Amino acid sequence: MRELSKPSTAQCDSTLYTLFLLSEPKYVSCVRLSEILADLSHDSVNRFLLRERYTPKDLFDEVKGELNLESGTLSVDDSVEDKPYRDPSKSALVDYFYSGKHKRPVKGLNLITLYYSDPSGHSYPVNFRLYDKAAGKTKNDYFREMVLEVQSWGLKPSWVTGDSWYSSLENLKY
Numbered sequence: 018m019r020e021l022s023k024p025s026t027a028q029c030d031s032t033l034y035t036l037f038l039l040s041e042p043k044y045v046s047c048v049r050l051s052e053i054l055a056d057l058s059h060d061s062v063n064r065f066l067l068r069e070r071y072t073p074k075d076l077f078d079e080v081k082g083e084l085n086l087e088s089g090t091l092s093v094d095d096s097v098e099d100k101p102y103r104d105p106s107k108s109a110l111v112d113y114f115y116s117g118k119h120k121r122p123v124k125g126l127n128l129i130t131l132y133y134s135d136p137s138g139h140s141y142p143v144n145f146r147l148y149d150k151a152a153g154k155t156k157n158d159y160f161r162e163m164v165l166e167v168q169s170w171g172l173k174p175s176w177v178t179g180d181s182w183y184s185s186l187e188n189l190k191y
Contacts, residue, residue: 028057029065073144073163077170080141089135091167091174093160093183095148098126110147129156131163133172143167157185164191 029050037050047066051059097116101124105111114127127148134140144163148156160183179188 028061031065031069033057034062034065073146073166074170076145077143077167077172080143081171084133084139084141084143085135085137086171087173088175089133090176090178091143091164091172092132092134093129093163093177093179094132095127095129095156095182097123098128099123100125110149112150114148127156129159129163131160131167133167133174143172157183157188160188161191 034050037053038045041049047059047062050062051057097114097118099116100108100111103111103124105124110126111124113122113124115121116123116125129146129148130142131144132140133143144167146159146163148159160179164177
């Protein structure tokens with residue numbers, strides 16, 4: 018993991034927050050973490066999240082030591098994190114996206130993820146994007162951009178897969 022940009026006085030750190038994300042099956046929030054750990058304030062969690070800006074490269078650097086970077090399968094998929102009570106005009110990146118779970122467009126955040134499985138069976142996410150309609154890009158544009166990035170970081174997959182949403186002619190030619 019990369020070095021923190023400045024020393025932290027917050028009680029929350031990346032290890033604690035990661036363990037929380039892995040263990041909490043449904044409700045992820047600063048308040049929920051502070052409920053679980055009574056001696057940790059939700060403000061401490063919020064300060065931790067606001068202080069650091071983790072990038073897709075940080076994620077890749079964290080997992081690359083566990084992977085054989087050649088001959089695996091790179092898969093793309095996207096998911097919608099429901100945000101039914103957010104006002105899209107007041108919340109960046111919140112918009113209406115088609116949800117396979119709900120079988121209709123829902124208000125939320127659209128997360129696009131590249132997931133890599135190496136020949137020995139190790140699998141990790143290696144790149145991500147939050148879809149921003151204001152950027153003027155399609156999900157297919159993000160996908161091709163993300164593949165180029167992981168290749169420039171040293172990943173050499175034998176196969177690239179995705180669901181039918183990513184089967185555009187431009188993607189297939191790419």
